[in-house]
Every structure is written in structure tokens, then in C-alpha cells.
Amino acid sequence: MWPRDVGGPEMAPHTPQRSERPGEPVALLDSLFLRQASRRTRRAPGLASARARVRLHAVASVCALVASALSAWFASAQPQVPIQAIAADRSVIEAQIKAGLLYAEQAFAELGRRDEAALASAGRLAWESYTMMRFAAQGVRVLHAGRPSILADPLLLLAARNLNRAREMNIRARADIENSIAYPASRTRYLASATRNLGESLRIVRQAAELF
Numbered sequence: 001m002w003p004r005d006v007g008g009p010e011m012a013p014h015t016p017q018r019s020e021r022p023g024e025p026v027a028l029l030d031s032l033f034l035r036q037a038s039r040r041t042r043r044a045p046g047l048a049s050a051r052a053r054v055r056l057h058a059v060a061s062v063c064a065l066v067a068s069a070l071s072a073w074f075a076s077a078q079p080q081v082p083i084q085a086i087a088a089d090r091s092v093i094e095a096q097i098k099a100g101l102l103y104a105e106q107a108f109a110e111l112g113r114r115d116e117a118a119l120a121s122a123g124r125l126a127w128e129s130y131t132m133m134r135f136a137a138q139g140v141r142v143l144h145a146g147r148p149s150i151l152a153d154p155l156l157l158l159a160a161r162n163l164n165r166a167r168e169m170n171i172r173a174r175a176d177i178e179n180s181i182a183y184p185a186s187r188t189r190y191l192a193s194a195t196r197n198l199g200e201s202l203r204i205v206r207q208a209a210e211l212f
Contacts, residue, residue, distance in 0.1 A: 086135050088143040093136045094212045097163070100132030101205045104170065108198045111191060116181055119191075123177040126198065130170035133205065137163040155211045162208040169201035 083095045107125035110118045140160040144153070176194035180187040 096136040103129035159211040173197035
């Protein structure tokens with residue numbers, strides 16, 4: 001037997017509320033989300049590429065600064081090759097030849113004064129010229145060491161031969177100068193020989209300098 005009190009009409013199920021726009025389609029939440037995501041996707045590549053360009057530019061700038069700093073440090077850290085040494089370097093050899101030529105010219109000028117102080121200075125300068133010629137000649141030899149004869153530079157080899165001849169002239173001139181100081185009675189004869197030897201050395205060194 002069913003109970004008699006089952007409630008009034010207010011207890012019956014209610015009809016769902018109708019849409020405010022009957023008959024018109026309403027956008028679903030899923031479709032709205034997809035459209036917004038697609039807009040973000042379309043904007044993303046341009047923004048990402050711009051940011052990437054900025055980052056690349058910053059990285060390139062930093063790399064350039066680091067490279068410049070390293071280059072400056074490396075250049076300052078490189079030891080400078082002195083000309084008072086044997087070096088297989090054309091620029092060093094050329095500097096040695098010029099120095100040797102200058103010393104020989106100064107020695108030649110000192111010979112004209114004929115006093116013992118000037119003669120002693122001339123002897124030292126002739127020795128300095130000899131030293132520079134020796135370094136230069138040996139530098140050319142080292143520069144060509146291990147090269148096949150077909151790759152040898154004939155001008156440099158000729159310059160080396162001239163430098164060795166100039167060295168001999170300098171040694172002879174220095175010996176003449178020392179003898180002129182030790183033997184005043186024969187000074188005129190020794191100085192004439194020293195002048196001749198130094199003059200020949202100057203001529204040969206100038207020829208060698210023109211080959212560089």
C-alpha cells in the first residue's frame with residue numbers, strides 16, 4: 001500500500017530553464033579555448049625569433065669582447081725577439097744588418113779623429129758591427145736550414161755571403177785599430193789599413209742590405 005502524502009505540485013520535477021537566445025548557437029568552452037590557443041601559437045614564432053635575435057646579439061658582443069681581450073693579452077705576452085741574437089726572422093735579420101751598417105759608419109767616422117779615445121771607440125764600434133753581421137748571417141743560415149735547395153732564396157744566400165765577408169773586414173779593421181793604439185809610431189800605417197777594411201765592409205754591407 002502506497003502512502004497517501006506524496007507532496008503537491010511544487011514537489012514535481014521542474015522543467016529546465018530555456019536559453020535566453022532560443023534557436024541561436026552558443027560557443028562551447030572548448031572551441032573558445034582552442035581559438036585562444038591558436039592565436040597564441042600564431043604570435044609565438046615572431047616573439048620567439050625576436051628574443052632569439054636579442055640573445056644572439058648579446059652573445060656575439062660578449063664573444064667579441066673576450067676575443068679582443070685575449071688577442072691583446074696574447075700580443076703583449078709574446079716575447080720580443082732582440083736583435084742581439086740569432087733569429088730565423090727576416091725582419092730581425094734586416095734590423096741586424098741596419099745596426100751593423102750604422103756601427104761600421106760610426107767606427108769609420110771615429111777613425112778620422114785619430115786620438116786614442118776616438119780610436120778605442122772605433123774599435124768597439126767595429127766589434128759591434130761584426131757581432132750584428134754574425135747574427136744576421138747565422139739567421140739566414142737557420143732560415144734556410146732544412147729547405148730543399150730548390151726552395152732556397154738566392155738573394156738571401158748572396159746576402160749571407162756578403163755579410164760573412166763584411167765580418168772579416170770588420171775583424172781586420174778592429175785589429176788594425178788596436179795595433180794603432182799599441183804602436184803609435186806605426187799609427188798612420190795601421191789606420192790606413194783600418195780605413196780601407198772598414199770602407200770595404202761598408203760597401204759589402206750596403207749591398208747585402210739592398211737584397212732584403
